[in-house]
Amino acid sequence: MNRLPRRRFLLATGLATGAAALAATAAGCGTGSAGGPAADTATPRPGGRLRAVFAGGGTSETLDPHLTNLFVDAARAKALFDKLADYGSDLSAVPRLAESWEPNAALDTWTVRLRRAAFHDGRPVTAEDVLFSYRRIADPKRAFRARSSLEPIDLGASRAVDPSTVEFRLKRPYAEFPNVLATFGAYIVPNGTEDFTAPVGSGPFRFTSFTPGTSLLLARNPDYWEGAPHLEALELLVANEESARVSALLGGQAEYAHEVNPATARAHGGKGRMEVVRLPGSAMQGFVMKTDRPPFDDPRVRQAFLLIADRKELVDGALSGAGEIGNDLFGKGCQYYPAGLPQRTRDLEKARALLREAGAENLRVTLDTSPVAAGFVEAAGIFRDQAAEAGVTVEVRIGNKDTYWKDILDGGTFASYRSGAMPIESHISQRLLSSSTANATHWRKPDFDELYAQAQATRDPAARTALYERMQRRLHAEGGFLIWGFADWIVATAPAVRGVVKDAPANTLDWARFDRLWLT
Incomplete structure (x- = not known):
């Protein structure tokens, strides 16, 4: 069969559709610093069209920001919409659309004041828009990812004090409520909006056209509250294979490639055709x-698997x-991370003993x-081969790239995983409470839930830190996460791109800030 060369194939297909990449990646906690692939001391140059290529989710993609799940979804959503807050x-x-927030003495009522901002059709962003958006996300009949994060809010009792002030009544004290405002997917949409075929947001770019699984074309919003973007237009493209994204960049079909692997960065970085941001x-x-499922419903089996892993070999x-x-945490x-816990190391003898005790030889x-x-x-x-040394047979099953994340949330017993930038508190609330909708390990422990609730009712930071340490020590000993590494995150740009922020983990404020980029 004759095949088109890679570059012609990309041109013919508009950058192919297919696999999803969970927008739950970077968990780094470093401090950001302005800069990009080259020194950004030059004056930004207005105009131009930047094409950024991401892995995507196929023809089922939507521009509903509350259904954000993939990196490309998040990039689209933050270009079109705003949240009340975001993660630095x-x-x-x-603060983003929220200008300020303030709790009462009991930590169960928070007053949020909005900044002056407008939607793309000129309507001001109001407290009613905020309440509609949060009530839509929290609807139990829907499967919005941010729903569990909003669970502490009593949205029936919360109210618009005036057009620019929201009073959030909470079901219980919540010392770190601002994390909810920044939670992944909690975007503000105009009151009553259900149709997102041509979305109206308050973000830095306005909708032009969208072909699911292929391309979203946007135009600069000259009235953006934080200042108009430098770019005249932004196009977010889809290419699921890393080689296709890199070929698009090197072939001049894109100026920004998301998620580049280390080998590619070494092969092409610093040679005048690609700039690498690590x-x-x-x-x-x-x-x-x-x-909650055999064999991992037995904590001894989970502990054995934690001891089987050779983390350095996996990273290398x-x-x-x-x-x-x-x-394994x-x-x-990050804040609250128990750095004093001893590093878990490989111990095959102990792993075999635990498996024998569990009757799992x-x-x-x-x-x-x-x-x-x-x-x-x-x-x-690699882990399959490591497990064989402990007498465990691991059969590797390759799943469907388009449905993988949905499939492993409730299906199977053991799966590859990665996770995204958020505070430790948010990771716990979204993935480790009995009510968490993204609980891939099915860790559901009422006493653990109670420790989390106690931490949120604790005003003293030192006492709250001690509670988080108790929770994490338990997870380290008994939990279902085998966390073997923290990878460098790599994006690549054409040499003409300026304004990329370094050290900004994915899904944080300065990640994919296309409104701040410009072309020389």
Whole structure:
């Protein structure tokens, strides 16, 4: 069969559709610094059209920002819409549409004041828009990812004090409520909006056209509250294979390529055709074990698997050494991370003993994985070989890239996983409480839920830190996350691109800030 050369193929297909890449990646907690692939001391130059290429989700893609799940979804949503807050590069909540927030003494009522901002059709962003958006997200009949994060809010009792002031009544004290305002997917849409075929937001770019799985074309919003973008137009393209994204960049079909692997960065970076931006230790990499299903409903089996993993071999092999080892906990280096916990190391003798105690000798398990994310298939193969040394047979099953994340949330027992930038508190609330809708390990412990609630009712930071440490020590000993590494996150740009912010983990404020970029 005759095949088009790669470059002609991309031109013919408009950058192919297909696999999804979960927009839950970088877990880094470094401080951001302005700059890009070249020194950004020059005066920004207005105009031009920038084409950015991401992995996508196929023809089922939507511009409903409350259905945001993939990196490309998040990039589209933040170009078109705004949240009340977003995460800074240190993962603290930074005001966006919210100009300020203030709690009452009991930490169960928060007053949020809105800045002056307008939707693309000229209507002002009001408190009623905020309440509609949050009530839509919180609707139990819908499957919006941010729903569990909004659960602490009593939206029936919350009210618009005036057009620019929202009073959020909470079901219980919540010391870190601003994290809710910044939560992934909690975008503000105009009151009553249900049709997103030609969305109207308050973001830096306005809708022009959209072909699901292929391209979103946007135009600059000259009236954006934070200042008009430098670019005249932005096009977000889809190419699921990393090689296709890189070919688009090198072939002049794109100026920004998201998610480049280390080998590519080494091969092409610094040679005049591609500039590389590295975000060290940004992407949490690991496996999830379903804690409510055999064989992982036995904590001894989970502990054995934690001891089977050779983390350095996984980082070196699956990440080409571009990262650091993990210790089975999320958010390395973040606030509340228990850095004093000893690093877990490989211990095959103890792992075998635990499996014998559990009656799980000669265990066979299926490990679900997919080329949906860099290093997944490689890590699965490496762990399969590591497990064989402990007498465990791991059968690697390659899943559908388009449905992988949905499939592993409730299906299977053991799967490749990675997670995204958020505070440790948000990771717990979204993925580890009994009510969490993104609970891939099925960790549902009422006493753990109570510790989390106690932490949120605790005003004293030192006491709250102690509660978080108790929770994380338990997760380290009994949980279903095998977190073997933290990968460098890499994006690449054409040499003409300026304004890229370094050290900004994915899904934080300065990640994919296309309104701040310009072309020389």
